[in-house]
Amino acid sequence: MNVKKYVLIIGIVILFILSVCSLYYINQYNDSKKVAFILPHADDETIGVGGIISKLIDKGYKLHFDLMTSGNSLAPKLRIVDNYYHASIPNNANGSDRKRIIREDSFKQVMKVINISDYKLHGIDDGTLNSDEVFSVMEDLYLKEGYKTFYTTTGDGNPDHNACHQAMKRMQEKYPDLEYRQFPVYYYHQQQASPEPLNFKYDDVDVNNYSNTKKEMFQVYYNINTLLPSFYPRSDGVISFSPERIYYSTESLVELK
Numbered sequence: 001m002n003v004k005k006y007v008l009i010i011g012i013v014i015l016f017i018l019s020v021c022s023l024y025y026i027n028q029y030n031d032s033k034k035v036a037f038i039l040p041h042a043d044d045e046t047i048g049v050g051g052i053i054s055k056l057i058d059k060g061y062k063l064h065f066d067l068m069t070s071g072n073s074l075a076p077k078l079r080i081v082d083n084y085y086h087a088s089i090p091n092n093a094n095g096s097d098r099k100r101i102i103r104e105d106s107f108k109q110v111m112k113v114i115n116i117s118d119y120k121l122h123g124i125d126d127g128t129l130n131s132d133e134v135f136s137v138m139e140d141l142y143l144k145e146g147y148k149t150f151y152t153t154t155g156d157g158n159p160d161h162n163a164c165h166q167a168m169k170r171m172q173e174k175y176p177d178l179e180y181r182q183f184p185v186y187y188y189h190q191q192q193a194s195p196e197p198l199n200f201k202y203d204d205v206d207v208n209n210y211s212n213t214k215k216e217m218f219q220v221y222y223n224i225n226t227l228l229p230s231f232y233p234r235s236d237g238v239i240s241f242s243p244e245r246i247y248y249s250t251e252s253l254v255e256l257k
């Protein structure tokens with residue numbers, strides 16, 4: 001074999017190794033830019049992290065949303081929803097079906113506002129979510145799709161929020177090296193209340209630059225009447241400045257720096 005052949009073979013081998021390395025690098029890079037939001041109800045994302053979602057999108061992160069419940073509860077204190085967006089409702093739909101269809105549709109409207117198509121609706125009955133269901137969604141996102149950064153609600157007494165909080169706690173026990181973040185949904189109007197995060201370290205993230213998008217997201221829920229501007233006074237169409245609180249257990253909120 002002459003020298004030219006040797007050089008050619010060595011060259012091909014080096015090129016092969018380089019291309020495998022670069023593919024690996026690209027995958028790693030993409031995974032580090034992936035963030036998953038696990039939501040108990042349609043509106044938790046807007047109330048808790050409407051601005052942060054916009055900020056992450058702006059910084060080039062790839063967001064995925066899992067909406068766990070359908071928000072179909074007809075408990076008396078929960079508001080009656082309006083079919084503002086003319087979602088298609090079958091004639092034989094009962095009150096709970098009607099509410100599920102409208103609330104899931106409102107979530108899709110919000111996803112349109114932020115240009116997100118990567119979401120999944122699980123349609124579990126409002127108030128019945130358990131941590132096994134949430135844990136398996138989170139574990140699959142990590143093991144099968146490479147997500148390493150997760151956001152969900154704090155525990156705060158609401159059974160569905162508690163289920164998400166418990167699931168994240170189990171994830172952290174099993175996979176301590178992933179990034180876990182929690183947002184208190186009721187921060188706006190119940191700052192005295194004590195939400196239960198995994199860890200009490202928190203940042204109040206300035207999201208003023210994103211107040212317009214946040215207003216648009218809120219407007220969807222005002223339109224169908226699940227939210228009242230007076231209930232979320234810092235987030236309505238008139239005044240939309242407020243930091244968003246994030247509890248986290250790792251070194252820093254790397255994706256928000």
Ligand SMILES: [Zn+2]
Pocket residue numbers: 040041044158161185
């Ligand atoms: Zn909720």
